[in-house]
Amino acid sequence: MSNKRTSLRHAAAILALACCSFGGAQAAATITIVNGNAPNAGFNDPTPAQAVGGNHGRTLGAQRLIAFQHAADIWGRTLNSPVPVRVAASFEPLPCNAEGAVLGSAGATEVFSDFPKAPKAGTWYPGALASKLAGKDMASPGEAHIRARFNSRLGLFPDCMPGSGFYLGLDRKAGDQVDLVAVLLHELAHGLGFQNFTDEGTGEFFLGTPSIWDHFLVDIRSNKAWVNMKDEERRLSAIGGSTLSWNGERLYKVTAQVLAPQPNLAISGMAAGQAGGNHKVGEASFGPQLGLNAVTGELMPVIDQANGSGLACTPLSPANAMAVRGNIALVDRGACPFVTKARILQNAGARGMIVMENTGDPVSGLGGSDPAVRIPAVRIDKATGEQLKSVMYRRSRTSSGVIASLGVDPDRLSGTDWVRRVRMYSPEEYSPGSSVSHYSVDTRPNQLMEPSINADLMHDVIPPHDLTYPLLQDIGW
Known part of the structure; x- marks a missing residue:
């Protein structure tokens, strides 16, 4: 059959080579990094660096390249392809500010359909995968299969997440920094095909062909x-x-x-009303993990703001402390870290914390780290939170009649x-x-x-x- 190829509209052309390539060793697939940085920049940055976490490069650029090759070798040992995968890579300034940043991006540079041995006709495949399936390199002459960019300013400038730069070690001990190897593994996966080529914003197939x-x-x-x-x-x-x-x-x-059993909030009690039943939650990265032995108590809201919300960012008033003592506390998201809220509630005697989301986003976990937190903490979506506040409207100072159990649903996988x-x-x-x-x-x-x-x-x-x-x-x- 005849084959069809196209370069992706949003993918930039491969950069001119700044130095030689580096290939993965003794792998089921070879992944070759094509250094696209100019002298003294990115992978070629001469800033002296101390060895960290098994990365013994002597300059910032060398350590970046070693971390990249480490991630490429993990993928190389996993994949199976007779065609080496070429990754045009560079470190360059990407959007960021003091609070957040684009860590990196990667994707296929070309897609192919109806090539020899294509499993499905009339279907786009990313270049690296198409080459593996065809048993020959399908890329245009001089073209890489994947284009990857990473933020060269992260943590190094006051307007780009200062103090939270890339951790260049290979040992997963990033602490408060961003683990570069994890970011590289993620972005390489996109380039290998963990991406859709259909326009999700319009629903249109790329050039009229599904991926x-x-x-x-x-x-x-x-x-x-x-x-x-x-x-x-x-x-x-x-x-x-x-x-x-x-x-x-x-x-x-x-x-x-x-995947583990799905974290679950079970609501019951004489005042539960329509809020009764099981609710999805996002579990915290701090505190004890939820398990089959649920943590149970009456649900009580914290109210410390003029608008009726409760942020729990400062020590609780005597009335709020009395309400949450021995119970599960419901608080609103915002104004301070989740671990701060948890410590304050724990100090007031709460058995657990539920954080109500303030947007319509899907439920996600609670980030943060604090070994001093010993109570379970979860996040619920805004709609569920508003429903719970509604059924607790007629409560006493110490009782709501709404019972909350924080555990897992053994019949569901997260x-x-x-x-x-x-x-x-x-x-x-x-x-x-x-x-x-x-x-x-x-x-x-x-x-x-x-x-x-x-x-x-x-x-x-x-x-x-x-x-x-x-x-x-x-x-x-």
Whole structure:
């Protein structure tokens, strides 16, 4: 059959080479890094550096390259391809401010369809995967399969997350810094094919042709695959909330090996009303993990603001302290770190903390670290929080008649739908670059391919720790 190729519109052309390439050693697939930085910049930055976490490069640029090769070798040992994968990579200024930053980005530079040995006709495949399947390099002459960029300013300038730069060690001991190896593994996965080429904002196929991703992406409500939908159906599916799942056999078979039971808030009691039943929660990265032995108490709201909300960012008043003592406290998100709220509630005698979200975003975990926190903490969505506040409106100073139990649902796996398919990220507001091409944010333990890099990630891409490679196997790796 004749084959069709195209360069992706949003992918930049490969940069001129600044120095030689570096290839992975003794791997099932060779991943070659093509250094796209100019002299004295990025990978060639001559700033002296001390060895850190097994990375013995003597300059900032050398340590960046060593970390990149370390991540490339992890993927190289995992994949199987007769065609070396070329990654055009560079460190360069990316958008950032004092509070947040773009850590990096990567993606396929070209996509191909109807090539020799293509598993599905009329379907786009990313260049590295198409080359593996065809058994020959499908890339245009001089073109890399993947283009990757990473933020050269992170943590090094006062207007770019000062103090929170990339950790260049190889030992997962990043602390309050950003683990570069984890970021690299994440972005390389995108370039290998953990991405959709359909426009999620409009629902339009790229140049009128579906991608291999569209064959496996399923709307939970209709059980309809994206490849069989119309443009408007796909557009609405991408912003449906927790409504998208991955319908691939390889991923499905190993999901239970990796994901833990879903954290759960069970509401009961004589005053529970319509709020009664089980509710999804996002678990905190601090404090004790939720388990089968639930932590139970009456639910009581903290009210320390003029508008009736409760932030718990300062020591509780005597009335609030009396209300939460021995009970589960409900507080609002905002104004201070989650660990601060938890410490204050713990000091007041609360048995647990529930944080109500202040946006319509899907439920996600609570970030932060504090070994002094000994009470469980979770996040609930805004709608659930408002419902709970409503049923607690007629309460006494020490009792609400609403019972909250923080535990797990043994019949559900975190981040999955009712038939245990892993859900994909589909926030109610379209998020370019994040929607659809990531796992849901409520997987437990955290997964490499969630839209944000979490501090507890392993440098792993396979079960029993991670589900990235099984999804890539579904699309042909």
